[in-house]
Amino acid sequence: MRYVGPIYRPPSEADSLLIQATVGCPHNKCTFCMVYKKGPPYSVRPTAEIKTDLETAHRLQGRRIKTLFFPAGNTIAMPTAQLAEVCRYAHHLFPQLERITVYGSSRYIYRKGPEELRELGEAGLSRIHVGLETGDDHILKAIKKGTTASEQIQAGLWVKEAGIELSEYVILGIGGNDRSEAHALETAKVLNAIAPDFVRLRTFVPKVNTLLLHQIRERRFKVLSPHEVLLEARLLLDNLNCSTRLYSDHYTNYLNLEGRMPDDKERLLSLIDEGLAWDEGRFRAFFVGTQ
Numbered sequence: 639m640r641y642v643g644p645i646y647r648p649p650s651e652a653d654s655l656l657i658q659a660t661v662g663c664p665h666n667k668c669t670f671c672m673v674y675k676k677g678p679p680y681s682v683r684p685t686a687e688i689k690t691d692l693e694t695a696h697r698l699q700g701r702r703i704k705t706l707f708f709p710a711g712n713t714i715a716m717p718t719a720q721l722a723e724v725c726r727y728a729h730h731l732f733p734q735l736e737r738i739t740v741y742g743s744s745r746y747i748y749r750k751g752p753e754e755l756r757e758l759g760e761a762g763l764s765r766i767h768v769g770l771e772t773g774d775d776h777i778l779k780a781i782k783k784g785t786t787a788s789e790q791i792q793a794g795l796w797v798k799e800a801g802i803e804l805s806e807y808v809i810l811g812i813g814g815n816d817r818s819e820a821h822a823l824e825t826a827k828v829l830n831a832i833a834p835d836f837v838r839l840r841t842f843v844p845k846v847n848t849l850l851l852h853q854i855r856e857r858r859f860k861v862l863s864p865h866e867v868l869l870e871a872r873l874l875l876d877n878l879n880c881s882t883r884l885y886s887d888h889y890t891n892y893l894n895l896e897g898r899m900p901d902d903k904e905r906l907l908s909l910i911d912e913g914l915a916w917d918e919g920r921f922r923a924f925f926v927g928t929q
């Protein structure tokens with residue numbers, strides 16, 4: 639298999655075949671993200687190359703492949719007809735395939751619109767991981783996410799209507815001290831409007847080569863303490879009323895908050911309250927991420 643640039647995948651795709659369909663990220667402006675800041679620039683691989691990699695995997699692993707992930711920052715941005723073609727080809731080569739997943743930001747999903755998303759769902763694209771990050775428009779602008787709360791809601795609803803599973807990532811602490819409450823409340827509002835299949839929590843960790851790390855050093859952004867993050871998570875979960883599965887499947891989080899919402903809400907709030915009673919020294923130390 640041939641890979642270009644950093645290869646990231648969600649933890650839930652640990653057992654998946656990774657075939658690169660795109661390189662880099664067409665947006666590449668988020669102030670907290672270091673992944674492609676040093677390149678390579680965004681590009682779409684030729685269909686023939688993607689198919690050749692799928693054929694190689696078929697020769698090597700054949701029937702063992704159950705799930706497929708097309709890595710790189712925003713594979714949903716590739717031309718719809720091309721993504722649909724490689725999805726169909728993957729299902730043809732691996733008839734036992736249970737899932738094809740990509741990363742996709744709301745702005746690129748929104749640009750596709752409902753018809754193209756339906757075309758992708760029919761071609762066998764089965765799940766999209768979206769970096770919602772926050773539902774607060776102030777923070778979305780500050781972190782240069784390139785989208786708005788209303789666009790994120792519409793994009794999420796279209797994904798679901800297309801029969802594609804939707805996984806939304808939320809970054810706890812991404813608004814800093816100033817917008818912590820707004821972040822929790824506005825994010826709960828957006829998630830309630832979408833009711834995604836999955837909500838996945840991450841906790842903000844500053845990364846090298848990012849504008850946000852620079853802002854922290856200039857004292858223009860204050861990173862939340864562990865207790866402040868837990869209070870933010872508490873407010874978010876307390877206001878989250880949609881039916882969804884909540885995961886904390888990431889090393890950055892202070893507590894493992896997993897369950898079905900809203901059924902497990904009281905249990906998760908109690909878990910957070912237990913964490914709030916701990917000394918902050920019990921949680922992981924502050925660090926600057928390098929990957």
Ligand code: SF4
Nearest residue numbers: 663666667668671711
């Ligand atoms: S967070 Fe996602 S959309 Fe933003 S720059 Fe990084 S890869 Fe691109």
